[in-house]
Amino acid sequence: MPTPKKPTSPRTKSSSRKPLVYGAVTVVAAGLLGFASYRATAPDDTAPDTSSAPAAEVSADPNEGVYPELAKLARRDADDKLAVGRADAPVVLIEYADFKCGYCGKFARDTEPELIEQYVKDGTLRIEWRNFPIFGEESENAARGAWAAGQQNRFWEFHGAAYAEGAKEKGFGKDRVKALAEEAGVKDLDRFMKDLDGDAARAAVKKDQEQAYGIGATSTPSFLINGRPIAGAQPDETFRQAIEAAAEQAKATGSAGDEAGEPAK
Template structure:
Protein backbone atom coordinates (compact mmCIF):
# COMPACT_ATOMS: atom_id res chain seq x y z
CA UNK A 1 0.00 0.00 0.00
CA UNK A 2 1.04 3.59 -0.57
CA UNK A 3 1.07 5.98 2.34
CA UNK A 4 2.02 9.42 3.32
CA UNK A 5 1.84 8.80 7.03
CA UNK A 6 -0.41 5.79 7.69
CA UNK A 7 0.46 2.38 9.10
CA UNK A 8 -0.64 -0.62 7.00
CA UNK A 9 -2.97 -1.96 9.66
CA UNK A 10 -4.43 1.34 10.83
CA UNK A 11 -8.18 1.06 11.39
CA UNK A 12 -10.80 3.25 12.99
CA UNK A 13 -14.57 3.36 13.27
CA UNK A 14 -16.76 6.46 13.37
CA UNK A 15 -20.40 5.88 14.35
CA UNK A 16 -22.48 8.30 12.33
CA UNK A 17 -25.92 9.85 12.86
CA UNK A 18 -27.10 11.55 9.65
CA UNK A 19 -29.71 13.79 11.29
CA UNK A 20 -27.24 15.69 13.43
CA UNK A 21 -26.21 19.28 12.71
CA UNK A 22 -22.61 18.61 13.76
CA UNK A 23 -19.87 19.05 11.17
CA UNK A 24 -17.36 16.50 9.94
CA UNK A 25 -14.75 15.57 12.58
CA UNK A 26 -11.14 16.64 12.13
CA UNK A 27 -10.04 13.29 10.70
CA UNK A 28 -12.68 13.64 7.97
CA UNK A 29 -11.43 17.09 6.91
CA UNK A 30 -8.46 18.60 5.15
CA UNK A 31 -7.41 22.16 4.49
CA UNK A 32 -8.98 22.23 1.04
CA UNK A 33 -11.98 24.53 0.67
CA UNK A 34 -12.95 23.23 -2.75
CA UNK A 35 -16.70 22.76 -2.96
CA UNK A 36 -18.18 19.92 -4.98
CA UNK A 37 -19.31 21.85 -8.06
CA UNK A 38 -19.92 18.98 -10.40
CA UNK A 39 -23.22 18.77 -12.26
CA UNK A 40 -25.98 16.55 -10.92
CA UNK A 41 -25.36 14.27 -13.86
CA UNK A 42 -21.75 13.81 -12.76
CA UNK A 43 -22.68 13.06 -9.16
CA UNK A 44 -25.37 10.50 -9.88
CA UNK A 45 -25.04 6.86 -8.90
CA UNK A 46 -26.33 4.40 -11.48
CA UNK A 47 -28.12 1.75 -9.48
CA UNK A 48 -27.25 -1.16 -11.69
CA UNK A 49 -26.33 -4.73 -10.90
CA UNK A 50 -23.42 -6.57 -12.44
CA UNK A 51 -22.94 -10.27 -13.02
CA UNK A 52 -19.30 -9.90 -14.10
CA UNK A 53 -16.82 -12.46 -12.88
CA UNK A 54 -13.52 -11.02 -11.77
CA UNK A 55 -10.36 -13.06 -12.22
CA UNK A 56 -8.41 -14.23 -9.21
CA UNK A 57 -5.14 -15.90 -10.20
CA UNK A 58 -2.40 -16.46 -7.67
CA UNK A 59 0.59 -18.75 -8.21
CA UNK A 60 3.11 -19.62 -5.53
CA UNK A 61 6.36 -21.40 -6.29
CA UNK A 62 8.06 -23.51 -3.65
CA UNK A 63 11.81 -24.04 -4.04
CA UNK A 64 13.45 -26.83 -2.08
CA UNK A 65 17.15 -27.68 -1.71
CA UNK A 66 18.98 -30.83 -0.48
CA UNK A 67 22.27 -30.87 1.46
CA UNK A 68 24.53 -33.87 2.02
CA UNK A 69 25.82 -34.91 5.48
CA UNK A 70 29.38 -36.22 5.63
CA UNK A 71 29.61 -39.36 7.85
CA UNK A 72 32.48 -38.13 10.05
CA UNK A 73 30.35 -35.09 10.87
CA UNK A 74 27.21 -37.07 11.70
CA UNK A 75 27.31 -36.22 15.41
CA UNK A 76 27.69 -32.55 14.66
CA UNK A 77 24.90 -32.84 12.13
CA UNK A 78 22.61 -34.40 14.69
CA UNK A 79 23.21 -31.48 17.02
CA UNK A 80 22.48 -29.05 14.22
CA UNK A 81 19.29 -30.95 13.40
CA UNK A 82 18.05 -30.59 16.97
CA UNK A 83 18.80 -26.89 16.86
CA UNK A 84 16.98 -26.56 13.51
CA UNK A 85 13.92 -28.32 14.90
CA UNK A 86 13.83 -25.93 17.82
CA UNK A 87 14.23 -22.92 15.52
CA UNK A 88 11.57 -24.33 13.22
CA UNK A 89 9.11 -24.52 16.09
CA UNK A 90 9.81 -20.89 16.91
CA UNK A 91 9.32 -19.90 13.27
CA UNK A 92 6.01 -21.74 13.05
CA UNK A 93 4.76 -19.84 16.07
CA UNK A 94 5.90 -16.56 14.51
CA UNK A 95 4.25 -17.35 11.16
CA UNK A 96 1.01 -18.36 12.85
CA UNK A 97 0.95 -15.09 14.74
CA UNK A 98 1.57 -13.11 11.54
CA UNK A 99 -1.07 -14.89 9.46
CA UNK A 100 -3.97 -14.51 11.85
CA UNK A 101 -5.45 -11.15 10.80
CA UNK A 102 -8.71 -11.84 12.63
CA UNK A 103 -6.90 -11.58 15.96
CA UNK A 104 -4.36 -8.91 15.10
CA UNK A 105 -6.27 -6.58 12.81
CA UNK A 106 -9.88 -6.59 13.95
CA UNK A 107 -10.99 -3.01 14.64
CA UNK A 108 -12.88 -2.37 17.85
CA UNK A 109 -15.72 0.12 18.06
CA UNK A 110 -14.90 3.39 19.73
CA UNK A 111 -17.16 4.70 22.46
CA UNK A 112 -17.01 8.22 21.06
CA UNK A 113 -19.74 8.95 18.51
CA UNK A 114 -19.01 11.05 15.45
CA UNK A 115 -21.93 12.66 13.65
CA UNK A 116 -22.31 13.97 10.10
CA UNK A 117 -25.30 15.19 8.15
CA UNK A 118 -25.14 12.83 5.17
CA UNK A 119 -23.18 10.09 3.45
CA UNK A 120 -22.79 12.04 0.21
CA UNK A 121 -19.01 12.30 0.60
CA UNK A 122 -18.92 8.50 0.24
CA UNK A 123 -21.39 8.15 -2.61
CA UNK A 124 -20.95 11.26 -4.80
CA UNK A 125 -18.49 11.22 -7.71
CA UNK A 126 -18.37 7.44 -7.65
CA UNK A 127 -18.81 4.45 -9.93
CA UNK A 128 -22.14 2.76 -10.57
CA UNK A 129 -23.18 0.36 -7.82
CA UNK A 130 -21.91 -3.18 -8.18
CA UNK A 131 -24.53 -5.46 -6.66
CA UNK A 132 -27.99 -5.03 -5.17
CA UNK A 133 -28.65 -1.31 -4.48
CA UNK A 134 -30.65 -2.40 -1.40
CA UNK A 135 -27.86 -4.53 0.10
CA UNK A 136 -27.52 -3.86 3.85
CA UNK A 137 -23.78 -3.13 3.63
CA UNK A 138 -22.04 -0.61 1.39
CA UNK A 139 -18.30 -0.91 0.72
CA UNK A 140 -16.58 2.11 -0.83
CA UNK A 141 -13.06 1.64 -2.20
CA UNK A 142 -10.71 4.53 -2.93
CA UNK A 143 -8.15 3.33 -5.45
CA UNK A 144 -5.66 4.17 -8.19
CA UNK A 145 -5.52 1.85 -11.22
CA UNK A 146 -1.71 1.84 -11.27
CA UNK A 147 -1.40 1.12 -7.53
CA UNK A 148 0.39 -2.16 -6.80
CA UNK A 149 -1.66 -3.01 -3.73
CA UNK A 150 -4.93 -2.08 -5.45
CA UNK A 151 -4.06 -4.70 -8.05
CA UNK A 152 -3.19 -7.14 -5.26
CA UNK A 153 -6.60 -6.57 -3.65
CA UNK A 154 -8.37 -7.04 -6.99
CA UNK A 155 -6.68 -10.35 -7.77
CA UNK A 156 -6.54 -11.88 -4.29
CA UNK A 157 -9.56 -10.59 -2.39
CA UNK A 158 -12.20 -8.75 -4.41
CA UNK A 159 -13.50 -11.77 -6.29
CA UNK A 160 -14.06 -13.63 -3.00
CA UNK A 161 -16.06 -10.66 -1.68
CA UNK A 162 -18.12 -10.53 -4.88
CA UNK A 163 -18.78 -14.27 -4.84
CA UNK A 164 -19.71 -14.57 -1.16
CA UNK A 165 -21.27 -11.20 -0.35
CA UNK A 166 -22.14 -9.18 -3.48
CA UNK A 167 -23.81 -11.95 -5.50
CA UNK A 168 -25.73 -13.02 -2.38
CA UNK A 169 -27.17 -9.51 -1.92
CA UNK A 170 -25.36 -8.71 1.33
CA UNK A 171 -22.84 -6.11 0.12
CA UNK A 172 -22.81 -3.53 -2.65
CA UNK A 173 -19.58 -1.92 -3.87
CA UNK A 174 -18.73 1.59 -5.05
CA UNK A 175 -15.32 2.54 -6.47
CA UNK A 176 -13.97 6.05 -6.06
CA UNK A 177 -10.84 7.39 -7.73
CA UNK A 178 -7.94 8.60 -5.61
CA UNK A 179 -5.13 9.56 -7.95
CA UNK A 180 -1.59 9.26 -6.57
CA UNK A 181 0.51 7.96 -9.45
CA UNK A 182 0.33 10.52 -12.23
CA UNK A 183 -1.23 11.16 -15.62
CA UNK A 184 -1.69 7.54 -16.70
CA UNK A 185 -3.74 6.94 -13.55
CA UNK A 186 -5.83 10.01 -14.32
CA UNK A 187 -6.41 8.88 -17.90
CA UNK A 188 -7.31 5.35 -16.78
CA UNK A 189 -9.87 6.71 -14.31
CA UNK A 190 -11.39 8.94 -17.00
CA UNK A 191 -11.47 5.97 -19.39
CA UNK A 192 -13.42 3.85 -16.90
CA UNK A 193 -16.06 6.57 -16.63
CA UNK A 194 -16.11 6.95 -20.42
CA UNK A 195 -16.84 3.22 -20.55
CA UNK A 196 -19.61 3.84 -18.04
CA UNK A 197 -21.29 6.06 -20.66
CA UNK A 198 -21.77 2.79 -22.54
CA UNK A 199 -22.81 0.89 -19.40
CA UNK A 200 -19.47 -0.90 -19.16
CA UNK A 201 -17.76 0.63 -16.10
CA UNK A 202 -17.15 -2.61 -14.22
CA UNK A 203 -16.07 -4.49 -17.35
CA UNK A 204 -13.52 -1.78 -18.08
CA UNK A 205 -12.52 -1.62 -14.40
CA UNK A 206 -11.76 -5.34 -14.55
CA UNK A 207 -9.97 -4.97 -17.89
CA UNK A 208 -7.62 -2.40 -16.36
CA UNK A 209 -6.63 -4.56 -13.40
CA UNK A 210 -6.39 -7.70 -15.53
CA UNK A 211 -3.84 -5.86 -17.68
CA UNK A 212 -1.98 -4.23 -14.79
CA UNK A 213 1.77 -4.30 -15.41
CA UNK A 214 3.34 -2.12 -12.74
CA UNK A 215 3.63 1.58 -12.03
CA UNK A 216 4.47 4.03 -14.79
CA UNK A 217 5.42 1.26 -17.21
CA UNK A 218 3.18 2.49 -20.04
CA UNK A 219 0.50 -0.20 -19.80
CA UNK A 220 -2.12 2.49 -19.02
CA UNK A 221 -1.13 4.99 -21.69
CA UNK A 222 -3.72 6.38 -24.08
CA UNK A 223 -3.01 3.83 -26.80
CA UNK A 224 -3.59 0.91 -24.44
CA UNK A 225 -6.69 2.51 -22.92
CA UNK A 226 -8.22 2.73 -26.39
CA UNK A 227 -7.17 -0.84 -27.11
CA UNK A 228 -8.96 -2.04 -23.95
CA UNK A 229 -12.15 -0.23 -25.04
CA UNK A 230 -11.96 -1.77 -28.49
CA UNK A 231 -11.47 -5.23 -27.00
CA UNK A 232 -14.68 -4.77 -24.99
CA UNK A 233 -16.56 -3.85 -28.15
CA UNK A 234 -17.30 -0.26 -27.16
CA UNK A 235 -18.29 2.36 -29.72
CA UNK A 236 -14.83 3.77 -30.39
CA UNK A 237 -16.03 7.10 -31.80
CA UNK A 238 -17.99 7.80 -28.63
CA UNK A 239 -15.18 6.56 -26.39
CA UNK A 240 -12.47 8.54 -28.22
CA UNK A 241 -14.52 11.74 -28.06
CA UNK A 242 -15.08 11.23 -24.33
CA UNK A 243 -11.35 10.74 -23.79
CA UNK A 244 -10.22 13.69 -25.89
CA UNK A 245 -12.77 15.96 -24.18
CA UNK A 246 -11.53 14.85 -20.74
CA UNK A 247 -15.22 14.49 -19.99
CA UNK A 248 -14.94 12.95 -16.53
CA UNK A 249 -11.73 14.56 -15.27
CA UNK A 250 -13.67 16.91 -12.99
CA UNK A 251 -15.51 13.99 -11.40
CA UNK A 252 -12.20 12.16 -10.87
CA UNK A 253 -10.68 15.23 -9.21
CA UNK A 254 -13.73 15.69 -6.98
CA UNK A 255 -13.53 12.04 -5.96
CA UNK A 256 -9.93 12.56 -4.86
CA UNK A 257 -11.02 15.62 -2.86
CA UNK A 258 -13.72 13.50 -1.20
CA UNK A 259 -10.99 11.05 -0.18
CA UNK A 260 -8.91 13.84 1.35
CA UNK A 261 -11.93 14.98 3.37
CA UNK A 262 -12.24 11.43 4.73
CA UNK A 263 -8.59 11.26 5.72
CA UNK A 264 -7.51 8.97 2.90
CA UNK A 265 -3.75 9.21 2.33
CA UNK A 266 -3.01 5.95 0.54
CA UNK A 267 -4.57 3.32 -1.69
CA UNK A 268 -6.46 1.16 -1.40
CA UNK A 269 -8.59 2.51 1.44
CA UNK A 270 -12.06 1.12 2.16
CA UNK A 271 -15.11 2.32 4.09
CA UNK A 272 -17.70 -0.24 5.17
CA UNK A 273 -21.07 1.36 5.98
CA UNK A 274 -24.02 -0.43 7.55
CA UNK A 275 -27.71 0.49 7.56
CA UNK A 276 -27.27 2.51 10.77
CA UNK A 277 -24.56 4.61 9.07
CA UNK A 278 -21.85 3.11 11.26
CA UNK A 279 -18.60 3.36 9.31
CA UNK A 280 -15.51 1.16 9.49
CA UNK A 281 -12.33 2.33 7.76
CA UNK A 282 -9.99 -0.37 6.42
CA UNK A 283 -6.54 0.64 5.20
CA UNK A 284 -4.53 -1.48 2.79
CA UNK A 285 -4.94 -4.66 0.74
CA UNK A 286 -6.04 -6.69 3.73
CA UNK A 287 -6.63 -10.43 3.63
CA UNK A 288 -10.14 -11.62 2.75
CA UNK A 289 -10.62 -12.87 6.34
CA UNK A 290 -10.45 -9.27 7.60
CA UNK A 291 -13.33 -8.20 5.34
CA UNK A 292 -15.25 -11.39 6.10
CA UNK A 293 -15.13 -10.86 9.84
CA UNK A 294 -16.26 -7.24 9.50
CA UNK A 295 -19.13 -8.12 7.14
CA UNK A 296 -20.30 -11.01 9.33
CA UNK A 297 -20.11 -8.87 12.46
CA UNK A 298 -22.23 -6.15 10.85
CA UNK A 299 -24.76 -8.65 9.51
CA UNK A 300 -25.10 -10.27 12.95
CA UNK A 301 -25.98 -6.99 14.68
Protein backbone atom coordinates in the same frame (compact mmCIF):
# COMPACT_ATOMS: atom_id res chain seq x y z
CA MET B 1 8.58 3.19 -2.41
CA PRO B 2 7.99 6.07 -4.85
CA THR B 3 6.27 9.09 -3.38
CA PRO B 4 2.82 9.63 -4.88
CA LYS B 5 2.58 12.74 -7.02
CA LYS B 6 0.27 15.45 -5.83
CA PRO B 7 -2.51 16.56 -8.16
CA THR B 8 -1.26 19.11 -10.68
CA SER B 9 -4.43 21.19 -10.68
CA PRO B 10 -3.90 24.28 -8.47
CA ARG B 11 -7.54 24.15 -7.38
CA THR B 12 -7.26 20.53 -6.33
CA LYS B 13 -3.95 21.18 -4.64
CA SER B 14 -5.35 23.90 -2.48
CA SER B 15 -8.62 22.22 -1.53
CA SER B 16 -8.41 18.44 -1.75
CA ARG B 17 -6.23 17.91 1.30
CA LYS B 18 -8.51 19.93 3.58
CA PRO B 19 -10.83 17.55 5.43
CA LEU B 20 -14.44 17.92 4.42
CA VAL B 21 -16.85 19.05 7.09
CA TYR B 22 -17.93 15.74 8.60
CA GLY B 23 -17.08 16.76 12.17
CA ALA B 24 -13.64 16.91 13.76
CA VAL B 25 -13.82 13.54 15.52
CA THR B 26 -14.89 11.76 12.35
CA VAL B 27 -12.12 13.30 10.27
CA VAL B 28 -9.46 12.37 12.81
CA ALA B 29 -10.77 8.81 12.89
CA ALA B 30 -10.80 8.62 9.11
CA GLY B 31 -7.13 9.57 9.14
CA LEU B 32 -6.57 5.91 10.00
CA LEU B 33 -6.88 5.31 6.27
CA GLY B 34 -3.60 7.08 5.74
CA PHE B 35 -1.89 5.86 8.91
CA ALA B 36 -2.55 2.16 8.39
CA SER B 37 -1.71 1.90 4.70
CA TYR B 38 0.88 -0.90 5.05
CA ARG B 39 2.65 0.43 1.96
CA ALA B 40 -0.43 -0.25 -0.12
CA THR B 41 0.57 2.27 -2.76
CA ALA B 42 3.69 0.37 -3.80
CA PRO B 43 3.47 0.48 -7.61
CA ASP B 44 5.89 -2.29 -8.45
CA ASP B 45 5.71 -6.04 -8.01
CA THR B 46 9.00 -6.17 -6.06
CA ALA B 47 7.38 -4.56 -3.02
CA PRO B 48 6.84 -6.88 -0.05
CA ASP B 49 3.68 -8.99 0.02
CA THR B 50 1.21 -7.48 2.47
CA SER B 51 -0.73 -10.70 2.89
CA SER B 52 1.29 -11.36 6.05
CA ALA B 53 0.96 -7.80 7.36
CA PRO B 54 -1.12 -7.23 10.47
CA ALA B 55 -4.78 -6.89 9.63
CA ALA B 56 -6.55 -3.63 10.26
CA GLU B 57 -8.29 -4.09 13.57
CA VAL B 58 -11.92 -5.15 13.31
CA SER B 59 -13.58 -5.32 16.70
CA ALA B 60 -16.22 -7.87 17.61
CA ASP B 61 -18.33 -4.87 18.58
CA PRO B 62 -20.00 -3.84 15.29
CA ASN B 63 -20.17 -0.24 16.50
CA GLU B 64 -16.50 0.12 17.38
CA GLY B 65 -14.44 1.93 14.78
CA VAL B 66 -17.54 2.87 12.76
CA TYR B 67 -18.23 6.52 11.96
CA PRO B 68 -21.81 7.27 10.87
CA GLU B 69 -20.83 10.41 8.97
CA LEU B 70 -18.52 8.33 6.78
CA ALA B 71 -21.26 5.77 6.15
CA LYS B 72 -23.28 8.58 4.58
CA LEU B 73 -20.73 8.78 1.74
CA ALA B 74 -22.35 5.72 0.16
CA ARG B 75 -24.23 7.00 -2.89
CA ARG B 76 -26.65 4.08 -3.23
CA ASP B 77 -27.54 5.22 -6.73
CA ALA B 78 -29.17 2.41 -8.70
CA ASP B 79 -27.85 4.01 -11.91
CA ASP B 80 -24.24 4.24 -10.70
CA LYS B 81 -22.14 2.76 -13.52
CA LEU B 82 -19.16 2.25 -11.19
CA ALA B 83 -20.92 0.09 -8.61
CA VAL B 84 -22.08 -3.49 -8.28
CA GLY B 85 -24.78 -4.90 -6.02
CA ARG B 86 -28.18 -3.80 -4.79
CA ALA B 87 -28.61 -0.12 -4.03
CA ASP B 88 -30.47 -1.15 -0.86
CA ALA B 89 -27.86 -3.69 0.30
CA PRO B 90 -27.33 -3.53 4.08
CA VAL B 91 -23.56 -3.13 3.62
CA VAL B 92 -21.71 -0.78 1.28
CA LEU B 93 -17.98 -1.09 0.67
CA ILE B 94 -16.52 2.08 -0.86
CA GLU B 95 -13.16 1.51 -2.53
CA TYR B 96 -10.74 4.37 -3.26
CA ALA B 97 -8.18 3.06 -5.73
CA ASP B 98 -5.66 3.84 -8.48
CA PHE B 99 -5.09 1.63 -11.51
CA LYS B 100 -1.30 2.05 -11.18
CA CYS B 101 -1.38 0.77 -7.59
CA GLY B 102 0.06 -2.73 -7.30
CA TYR B 103 -1.89 -3.64 -4.19
CA CYS B 104 -5.13 -2.32 -5.65
CA GLY B 105 -4.55 -4.89 -8.37
CA LYS B 106 -3.91 -7.56 -5.76
CA PHE B 107 -7.23 -6.75 -4.10
CA ALA B 108 -9.02 -6.69 -7.47
CA ARG B 109 -7.67 -10.09 -8.51
CA ASP B 110 -7.52 -12.00 -5.23
CA THR B 111 -10.11 -10.59 -2.83
CA GLU B 112 -12.83 -8.67 -4.65
CA PRO B 113 -14.10 -11.60 -6.77
CA GLU B 114 -14.61 -13.65 -3.61
CA LEU B 115 -16.49 -10.81 -1.92
CA ILE B 116 -18.73 -10.48 -4.97
CA GLU B 117 -19.39 -14.22 -5.05
CA GLN B 118 -20.03 -14.53 -1.31
CA TYR B 119 -21.74 -11.26 -0.39
CA VAL B 120 -22.78 -9.23 -3.45
CA LYS B 121 -24.68 -12.03 -5.16
CA ASP B 122 -26.78 -12.77 -2.09
CA GLY B 123 -27.71 -9.10 -1.68
CA THR B 124 -25.66 -8.42 1.47
CA LEU B 125 -22.99 -6.19 -0.07
CA ARG B 126 -22.73 -3.36 -2.56
CA ILE B 127 -19.32 -2.21 -3.83
CA GLU B 128 -18.94 1.39 -4.94
CA TRP B 129 -15.79 2.43 -6.79
CA ARG B 130 -14.15 5.80 -6.32
CA ASN B 131 -11.36 6.87 -8.68
CA PHE B 132 -8.39 8.02 -6.57
CA PRO B 133 -5.51 8.64 -9.02
CA ILE B 134 -2.36 9.63 -7.12
CA PHE B 135 0.46 8.58 -9.47
CA GLY B 136 0.25 11.34 -12.03
CA GLU B 137 -0.90 11.65 -15.63
CA GLU B 138 -1.21 7.94 -16.44
CA SER B 139 -3.25 7.37 -13.30
CA GLU B 140 -5.55 10.18 -14.40
CA ASN B 141 -5.84 8.65 -17.90
CA ALA B 142 -6.83 5.28 -16.49
CA ALA B 143 -9.31 6.82 -14.05
CA ARG B 144 -11.04 8.81 -16.79
CA GLY B 145 -10.94 5.74 -19.04
CA ALA B 146 -12.68 3.70 -16.35
CA TRP B 147 -15.38 6.36 -16.05
CA ALA B 148 -15.76 6.56 -19.84
CA ALA B 149 -16.09 2.77 -20.10
CA GLY B 150 -18.77 2.97 -17.45
CA GLN B 151 -20.82 5.28 -19.63
CA GLN B 152 -21.16 2.32 -22.00
CA ASN B 153 -21.80 -0.14 -19.15
CA ARG B 154 -18.33 -1.68 -19.38
CA PHE B 155 -16.70 -0.31 -16.23
CA TRP B 156 -16.15 -3.65 -14.52
CA GLU B 157 -14.79 -5.20 -17.72
CA PHE B 158 -12.36 -2.27 -18.04
CA HIS B 159 -11.50 -2.66 -14.35
CA GLY B 160 -10.67 -6.33 -14.93
CA ALA B 161 -8.53 -5.60 -17.98
CA ALA B 162 -6.64 -2.77 -16.29
CA TYR B 163 -5.92 -4.87 -13.19
CA ALA B 164 -4.94 -8.05 -15.04
CA GLU B 165 -1.48 -9.44 -14.29
CA GLY B 166 1.11 -7.38 -16.15
CA ALA B 167 -1.35 -4.70 -17.32
CA LYS B 168 0.05 -1.78 -15.35
CA GLU B 169 3.57 -2.52 -16.57
CA LYS B 170 2.39 -1.56 -20.07
CA GLY B 171 1.41 1.87 -18.80
CA PHE B 172 -1.75 3.88 -19.22
CA GLY B 173 -1.01 6.22 -22.09
CA LYS B 174 -4.09 7.15 -24.10
CA ASP B 175 -3.47 4.57 -26.83
CA ARG B 176 -3.08 1.88 -24.17
CA VAL B 177 -6.26 3.02 -22.39
CA LYS B 178 -8.12 2.83 -25.70
CA ALA B 179 -6.78 -0.71 -26.19
CA LEU B 180 -8.03 -1.66 -22.74
CA ALA B 181 -11.45 -0.26 -23.60
CA GLU B 182 -11.52 -2.39 -26.75
CA GLU B 183 -10.46 -5.42 -24.70
CA ALA B 184 -13.27 -4.61 -22.25
CA GLY B 185 -15.84 -4.69 -25.03
CA VAL B 186 -16.56 -0.97 -25.27
CA LYS B 187 -18.43 -0.75 -28.57
CA ASP B 188 -18.20 2.92 -29.49
CA LEU B 189 -14.50 3.72 -29.21
CA ASP B 190 -14.90 7.16 -30.78
CA ARG B 191 -17.37 8.12 -28.08
CA PHE B 192 -15.06 6.54 -25.49
CA MET B 193 -12.13 8.75 -26.55
CA LYS B 194 -14.31 11.85 -26.49
CA ASP B 195 -15.61 10.95 -23.04
CA LEU B 196 -12.06 10.21 -21.88
CA ASP B 197 -10.99 13.80 -22.52
CA GLY B 198 -14.33 15.40 -21.70
CA ASP B 199 -15.19 17.75 -18.88
CA ALA B 200 -17.65 15.27 -17.34
CA ALA B 201 -14.94 12.62 -16.87
CA ARG B 202 -12.54 15.13 -15.34
CA ALA B 203 -15.21 16.43 -12.98
CA ALA B 204 -16.25 12.92 -11.89
CA VAL B 205 -12.67 11.86 -11.19
CA LYS B 206 -11.92 15.08 -9.33
CA LYS B 207 -15.03 14.65 -7.17
CA ASP B 208 -13.93 11.15 -6.13
CA GLN B 209 -10.36 12.25 -5.57
CA GLU B 210 -11.31 15.18 -3.38
CA GLN B 211 -13.67 12.99 -1.35
CA ALA B 212 -10.79 10.59 -0.65
CA TYR B 213 -8.45 13.36 0.46
CA GLY B 214 -11.28 14.90 2.44
CA ILE B 215 -11.71 11.84 4.66
CA GLY B 216 -7.97 11.55 5.30
CA ALA B 217 -7.00 8.88 2.75
CA THR B 218 -3.40 9.30 1.63
CA SER B 219 -2.75 5.95 -0.03
CA THR B 220 -4.42 3.29 -2.12
CA PRO B 221 -6.33 1.10 -1.73
CA SER B 222 -8.44 2.63 1.04
CA PHE B 223 -11.90 1.42 2.00
CA LEU B 224 -14.98 2.31 3.98
CA ILE B 225 -17.35 -0.47 5.02
CA ASN B 226 -20.52 1.12 6.39
CA GLY B 227 -18.34 3.88 7.80
CA ARG B 228 -15.52 1.66 9.08
CA PRO B 229 -12.13 2.72 7.62
CA ILE B 230 -9.85 -0.07 6.38
CA ALA B 231 -6.56 0.67 4.66
CA GLY B 232 -4.37 -1.40 2.40
CA ALA B 233 -4.51 -4.83 0.79
CA GLN B 234 -5.58 -6.57 3.97
CA PRO B 235 -6.15 -10.32 4.32
CA ASP B 236 -9.51 -11.59 3.08
CA GLU B 237 -10.62 -12.30 6.63
CA THR B 238 -10.39 -8.62 7.55
CA PHE B 239 -12.97 -7.76 4.90
CA ARG B 240 -15.20 -10.70 5.77
CA GLN B 241 -15.22 -9.75 9.45
CA ALA B 242 -16.03 -6.12 8.69
CA ILE B 243 -18.79 -7.02 6.21
CA GLU B 244 -20.40 -9.54 8.55
CA ALA B 245 -20.21 -7.17 11.52
CA ALA B 246 -21.81 -4.42 9.43
CA ALA B 247 -24.52 -6.79 8.18
CA GLU B 248 -25.34 -7.86 11.75
CA GLN B 249 -25.54 -4.24 12.86
CA ALA B 250 -27.78 -3.34 9.91
CA LYS B 251 -30.04 -6.29 10.72
CA ALA B 252 -30.25 -5.26 14.36
CA THR B 253 -31.16 -1.68 13.54
CA GLY B 254 -33.24 -2.44 10.46
CA SER B 255 -31.12 -0.08 8.36
CA ALA B 256 -30.36 -0.35 4.65
CA GLY B 257 -30.41 1.85 1.60
CA ASP B 258 -33.52 3.79 0.76
CA GLU B 259 -33.39 3.01 -2.94
CA ALA B 260 -33.77 -0.52 -4.20
CA GLY B 261 -31.54 -1.89 -6.92
CA GLU B 262 -31.31 -5.13 -8.84
CA PRO B 263 -29.36 -8.12 -7.49
CA ALA B 264 -25.90 -8.59 -8.98
CA LYS B 265 -25.70 -11.03 -11.85
